[in-house]
Amino acid sequence: MLLGRVLPQSHIDELRAAVGADGLITGESQLQTYECDGLTNFRVMPGAVVLPRNTGEVQAVVRICARHKIPFVSRGAGTGLSGGALPAAGGVVISLSRMNHILEVDIANRFVVVEPGVINSHVTQRVAPQGYFYAPDPSSQSVCTIGGNVAENSGGAHCLKYGFTVTHTLGLEVVLPSGELVQLGSATLDAPGYDLTGVFVGSEGTLGVATKVTLRIVKRPEVVQTLLAAFDSPQAAGQTVSDIIAAGMLPSALEIMDALAIEAAEAAVHAHYPVCGGLLLVELDGPSSEVEVLMGQALEICRNNGAREIRVAQSDAERALVWKGRKAAFAAMGRISPNYIVQDGVIPRTALPSVLSEIDRMSSAVNLRVANVFHAGDGNLHPLVLYDRAIEGQEEIALDLSYRILHLCVDSGGSITGEHGVGKEKQQALGYMFSEPDLQTMQLVRCAFDPQNISNPDKVFPRPRLCADVPGPYKPHPLETAGIAEIF
């Protein structure tokens, strides 16, 4: 493993030969662009950045890395929130931004083949005229790339009904960490052999570089209806979510915001939300006749749970405004707190009321505010711990609280991450969720793919050290500050 922080000139020359002078970045100021992803408090300077144009160039770069045991990380738009695209010191960043072509569109068979640098929302734009869409919708979808989505197994608000990136990934072309090229899966189902596509998706760049992705596309539903219901508390909204699911409904989205999150969203985008303790957003889609009946049932369940005010978005514009407020909730925290930490944990849906109460108790005990924004349908919490760095010692307290909330999720039968990934941020937390034998078994897969441990090394798995990692305070990504991307 390369320990120095600078790549030897001979290696840089080899990389230049592989991707051409215009595909290589080594200047320090340019390299700085790649020193972090959306989790900006981790920063490491890479040795070089390459911008391959095609699979052959990716292979050539990876072969060079394999020959000299140079660590590499592939990178899409760099919007990830767990430090997954953080470079290794002196390592190579394989930026896939120039591999951004949609290679094939097959409407009859409902799939597309894309290069990894294609932006998520561009897939939908391409198939929208035929009435189709690409379902996974992370809120950064206007800038994040399919390659990054594959690495993180990205979700989004609508994965409650439509599933995650893995649900929609049929096949992959992958450059293994040895430089060999393999085809995993295909546009058809159940290829004989191990489901390596299923294993690769969500492996956070540790098993190789995806250079082509075959994605399933979905017919756009006939009707979409969105309702907002105001409750006195997020617990009451949470109970409503459980009741909606228990009634046999599968809404396309079920989102909750608490009073703090509402206050922040209002301040940021004026979504005209009702002032309340817990706001529930329910979106139903499908054939018109069914949505109409189900919406009636959902309204009744909301009323039975004490909803004080219920609104149904009457137009696409109204629906867009509802979602704008929800999507802006993270970034809006800056309006009500100087600093904040974003967390991403999952709990069983029924644990929602008790976990929210416990978070209340924990935050009161340390005199900090925690705003709650969550994908309630699948129990994916995004607690936002608010604090002021200027007050001595408060950042440490906030970090500790945010970490204890994550443990609470695991203790409640859930997970340390529902969509942001483990990356650099939660390596130690993975060790809280899984036992050593579990982690060793995962390592068997890793070692089969990458025996030299050069593909995004020192990520995901706990490092062999005793001190626990702590999640960093939230710092806005430049894309977010510029209003290009929102964090969901």
Place this chain on the structure above:
Amino acid sequence: MSTTTTLTQQECLAHLASIAGQEHTQLCGETVAVAAADAQQIAEILRFADANGIAVTAVGGGTKLGWGNPVEAGIRLDMKRMNTVREHPWQDMTCTVEAGCNWAEMQKELAQNRQTVALDPLWPELVTVGGVVAANDGGSLRLKYGGLRDLIIGMTIVLADGTIAKTGGKVVKNVAGYDLHKLMTGSFGTLGVITEVNFRLHPVEVHARTWTATATDAARFAEPLRGLLDSQMTPSAVQVRVREQECALDVRIAALPECMDDHAGRLQKLFGQIELSETSENVWQARQKLFAIEGAVVLKVSLLPSDVCPVTTELQQWAAREDAEISIVAQAPGLMAVALKSSPDAAIALIKHLRGRLHGSGGSVVAQQFPEALRDGLDVWGCDSNALPLMREIKRRFDPNRILNPGRFVGNI
């Protein structure tokens, strides 16, 4: 008994009895059968087998033991004692089930809260959860609910060296660590023994109706099938059935009762001149019936959805030419079960032809059931993936002494 040591069968029997109890251990010809009570006992059994180089086959209902390449196992690990639904937090719509749990029994228990694992495997009354998962079986519901990879959220497995490992979890949304349960699904018991499976659940389809259209040529269905899949309707299952020269197209729709007439009207509109009539739910047993045709070769053919009707027609024409009998049940997402009765040479020639025909679009042909007479000349899996060396390396890491179903899977893994 297949072993690399000089251990006698009696010694093996005695050791396994000391782990699982004498009443759960017996000799069955060349094999020692042992029924373990829990994952810890399985770990001890596998450690013993691994140390002594004894091949192990885990067995659930035993309905699919003939699938894949033959294995001469020294130990038959019977999963029947591990047969309970461990947890069913119905409001979370998940469950944890032991691998030896009978599929139909599991569904019965889940149905008490009107929930189900939305998958229709072969022989639900006979098979176990572990067997269905290891073979990645599933039927017509794939269209609406996806396959096992979409329904399994976690798993407990025991590796060849006795390591007990958990993967995934009990929540549907979870991206922590590698999804080893996806690797285990469909791995035919070659990487580890599955002891528990966590599923996401769906509501039982209470109000469902099935409509059928008939024709003499599957080509007639191409257009309505394309239209249906391109529509905003959400059928839970669609299949094309062929028996000799008679073809049928079945559509199952589950919906609120007050919306059913609306769906029926839309469906008939899509089918135009082709008449639809409401039929029994029994038509969804068609795939299973193919396996009961005596002496038939049964193939699992994976192909693009748009190839379903053309390939069906080609197979009908082939059967007419070769004087063979052919029955087909093709699920709309592009998974086709084909039963054929012909001369062995003709069957093998057809399999080769089909593999060549579908190769360009990524399709595949696996022989699932066949007369023993065919075995020698038959490549069961037909896997020419360039990822085969990687799969072998995964096998080597998980099971270095090759005790778990050695040779059964693709590339003799």
